[in-house]
Amino acid sequence: MNESESEWLVRAQKGDDVAFARLVELYQKPVYNLCYRMLGNPGDAEDAAQEAFLRAYKNLRRYDSDRPFATWLLSIASHYCIDQLRKQRFNAFSLDDDENTWLEPPDPGMGPEASLSAQEKQAQVQTLLDQLSPKDRAAVVMHYWYDYSYEEIAQELSLTVSAVKSRLHRCRRELAGQWQAVQAKTAERINPERMRNESPAF
Amino acid sequence: MNHQPFENWLFSEEPLPENDERTLRNHLADCEQCSSLEDAWLDVANLFETVPEVDPAPGFVNRWQITLEADRVAAKAARQRWQSWILLVLIANGAALALVLTGVQLFRTYGSFSEFVLSWVYRAATLVVIASGIQNVFVTLARTLPILVPTSWWVGIVITLSMSTLLWIVSMAKLTSLPRRTS
Ligand SMILES: [Zn+2]
Numbered sequence: 497m498n499e500s501e502s503e504w505l506v507r508a509q510k511g512d513d514v515a516f517a518r519l520v521e522l523y524q525k526p527v528y529n530l531c532y533r534m535l536g537n538p539g540d541a542e543d544a545a546q547e548a549f550l551r552a553y554k555n556l557r558r559y560d561s562d563r564p565f566a567t568w569l570l571s572i573a574s575h576y577c578i579d580q581l582r583k584q585r586f587n588a589f590s591l592d593d594d595e596n597t598w599l600e601p602p603d604p605g606m607g608p609e610a611s612l613s614a615q616e617k618q619a620q621v622q623t624l625l626d627q628l629s630p631k632d633r634a635a636v637v638m639h640y641w642y643d644y645s646y647e648e649i650a651q652e653l654s655l656t657v658s659a660v661k662s663r664l665h666r667c668r669r670e671l672a673g674q675w676q677a678v679q680a681k682t683a684e685r686i687n688p689e690r691m692r693n694e695s696p697a698f
Numbered sequence: 699m700n701h702q703p704f705e706n707w708l709f710s711e712e713p714l715p716e717n718d719e720r721t722l723r724n725h726l727a728d729c730e731q732c733s734s735l736e737d738a739w740l741d742v743a744n745l746f747e748t749v750p751e752v753d754p755a756p757g758f759v760n761r762w763q764i765t766l767e768a769d770r771v772a773a774k775a776a777r778q779r780w781q782s783w784i785l786l787v788l789i790a791n792g793a794a795l796a797l798v799l800t801g802v803q804l805f806r807t808y809g810s811f812s813e814f815v816l817s818w819v820y821r822a823a824t825l826v827v828i829a830s831g832i833q834n835v836f837v838t839l840a841r842t843l844p845i846l847v848p849t850s851w852w853v854g855i856v857i858t859l860s861m862s863t864l865l866w867i868v869s870m871a872k873l874t875s876l877p878r879r880t881s
Pocket of ligand 1: 700701704725729730731732733
């Protein structure tokens, strides 16, 4: 935490909105990025990031300055996103949402060796993450994009360290399987005839 | 063949003992199922590493200020709604109390229930008679006035009436739009 940041924090805790806006400016990217990875689209990510800052603003008195502010902020954001995902899943079940769209490969004309545009990569990442449960997704996002240790993830998600390890292990297996499925589907789209001839009859 | 132990090694982040690592490499060289799974994971890991960070749309801080302001307005409205409810409950309680006290007082005055009811029926009947009398006067006036009063007078009356109505509406609007005191 640099000098000006801790100063802004102290001022924000005394009710200075301008100082808090500085903190929003400073942390908008990591918070938004986490929400985007968790929720998978810009609209939901924007709403979640704004809500996370609002919750942080309202609970600023309870912030413990021994902990890095970024960690505290990201913790609020990830918990909010997990709640949102659970609500979405509940609604998807009750409304019988077409969950199959999540399995669609982002771009049918794309081979594994083709160089991917940034947008295609984003879509692929989200397709993969969409398959994970809210808590799994949070663990993967924290581990791979925010360099959280097993201990930190365990603390965030109220799990034991060994539970976090086995969870991430299972997630890697699931993600690899999901990747294979997407690749197979892509190949089938490119050349349905060949695939039909090659694959054994079921 | 059981691929499970190899899969476990494949997806472990802990470094494997040299022996196990060699066994795994030997298996991967022969087993297409496990080696394709390894390739898949390497693709995913590479994707995670190289995917660029996503930035919020420009103006996030401005939108934050709007969010904060909107939240304050909503909180204030909720507080006012709550206060109005408390006021309403107090008024309702007061009115109920006044009604009970009035009832007790009336009962004391009239002594018995039938006497009380009769007196009110009498009052209601008197009111009806008076009302029908007033109605008769108005009907008669409505029939005779148009013949007696010239048209220009009517125009004057209508204009005066509408001007005063307008004045009333404007002053009511001004009165109600004054900032409400909440404390
Ligand atoms: Zn194998």
